[in-house]
Amino acid sequence: MNIENIIFDLGGVLIDWNPRYLYRKIFSSEEEMEHFLKHIATSEWNAEQDAGRSLKEGTEWLVQRFPPYKEAIEAYYGRWEEMLGGEIKATVNIFYRLKAMRTYRLYALTNWSAETFIIARQRFSFLQDFDGIVVSGEEKTRKPFLEIYQRLAQRFQILPERSLFIDDVPENIDGAQQAGFHTLLFISPEALEQELKAIGILKG
Known part of the structure; x- marks a missing residue:
């Protein structure tokens, strides 16, 4: 992979x-x-x-x-x-470990109202550290519809077959797979860390 x-x-x-x-x-x-x-x-x-x-x-x-x-x-x-309720610190830690590696470009694809995402941007400083974010409310379409995954790929010139998509909703995972992305269903930060290690993205 x-x-x-x-x-x-x-x-x-x-x-x-x-x-x-x-x-x-x-x-x-x-x-x-x-x-x-x-x-x-x-x-x-x-x-x-x-x-x-x-x-x-x-x-x-x-x-x-x-x-x-x-x-x-x-x-x-x-x-x-x-x-x-705040940031999920263990997952944010994984995000920054990946960022520190300088191996991967890191993006977010979120189902979120454009109006309330303004609040999220102000509250969560780590959002500034993504290479790009696609917000459904700004796009007028959402996961799991194919169009939003295609917009992500086109906007940031990424190849789905060289991209890993992480989401906690099975329907959104299905949509990403249909768009050609590799996927991981998020269960917990601990499980995510183990899965990323298993596929060689994170080191032990």
């Missing part, structure tokens, strides 16, 4: 993001919170904002469908920063 580029997902891999950090403050029980996140402010709804729909439009659309949850829905982006 002749790898020249390593592409990281961000949320769940390098950045700890979870809406439950916020909604445990809003709902009085886990059951209420899980119902809200499973049936109202769903991951599918959030994905539309990741794909370029404005936060205002997405919020108004959901409030119209579920008026009794207006306050909780508006908190999703109004208090979005409270969903950030």
Whole structure:
């Protein structure tokens, strides 16, 4: 495997993001919170904002469908920063070990609203150290659709067959494979380190 580029997902891999950090403050029980996140402010709804729909439009659309949850829905982006748990330090350490090797170009491909990614850029200094980042909300398309992987390759002139893509979502891994990338499904920083060693990218 002749790898020249390593592409990281961000949320769940390098950045700890979870809406439950916020909604445990809003709902009085886990059951209420899980119902809200499973049936109202769903991951599918959030994905539309990741794909370029404005936060205002997405919020108004959901409030119209579920008026009794207006306050909780508006908190999703109004208090979005409270969903950030910090960087996943062990994975960030792996990122900097790879960067120090000066062997690979390092990129990020993330499903993220363009409007909230501004906050992430301000909070997480390591984002400045990528060779390039593709943000779905800026592209108006998202993983696992083929187009966003192709844009990454074209924009930074990288060959998918010489690139390794790391993501914690199986569907996104499938999309990357269809685009011709080598892939690793992220389970934990410890597992990632072992897998990178096994394929000769990291040394022992």
